[in-house]
Amino acid sequence: MNTDDGFEEFYRASRHRVVTVLYALGGDIHEAQDAAQEAYVRAWQRWRRISEYDDPEAWVYVVGHRLLQNRWRKIRNGITAHRRNGPVTAVGPPSENTVALVAALRQLPTDQREAIVLHHLADLSVADIATRTAVPVGTVKARLARGRKALAPLLGTTLPEEVSNA
Secondary structure, eight states, X not given: OOGGGSHHHHHHHXXXXXXXXXXXXXXXXXXXXXXXXXXXXXXXXXXXXXXXXXXXXXXXXXXHHXXXXXXXXXXXXXXXXXXXXXXXXXXXXXXXXXXXXXXXXXXXXXXXXXXXXIIIISOOOHHHHHHHHTSOHHHHHHHHHHHHHHHHHHHTXXXXXXXXXX
16 A cells, blocks of 8 residues: 555554543553554554545544553453453472483474373374374374383383283
């Protein structure tokens, strides 16, 4: 869009008034500036149509005010949810076992790690993993077998079939 279409002039002539009004409405200069900026972006995107309005500045005011209202609504809803549900329960640090497992999983190739995590931690079936990862069922089974075999020594354990063969 070229600068001869009048938008730049419109912006320069009206931006201070728009931010001032939005600031007075919302009480927060930063929120007012953000809302005005977004309103002007939307006006610029539709400038061919908006430039023909009797008062394009009024359109920017209305859009900016709606943006402020949406932000207030989100904040109000967040406060309501917080009052209804209370603060988020603090989560303690991970156990030593969890830290060891994650460290061991990081040493596996990505495809094996993904198969192990999806099967054993997310409780997905082999078929579901195959669908989700877009690979054949046999490939998922092979990744699980290789991943388990590689993971066992990293965790200092043996696989069940190794115990029965001993």
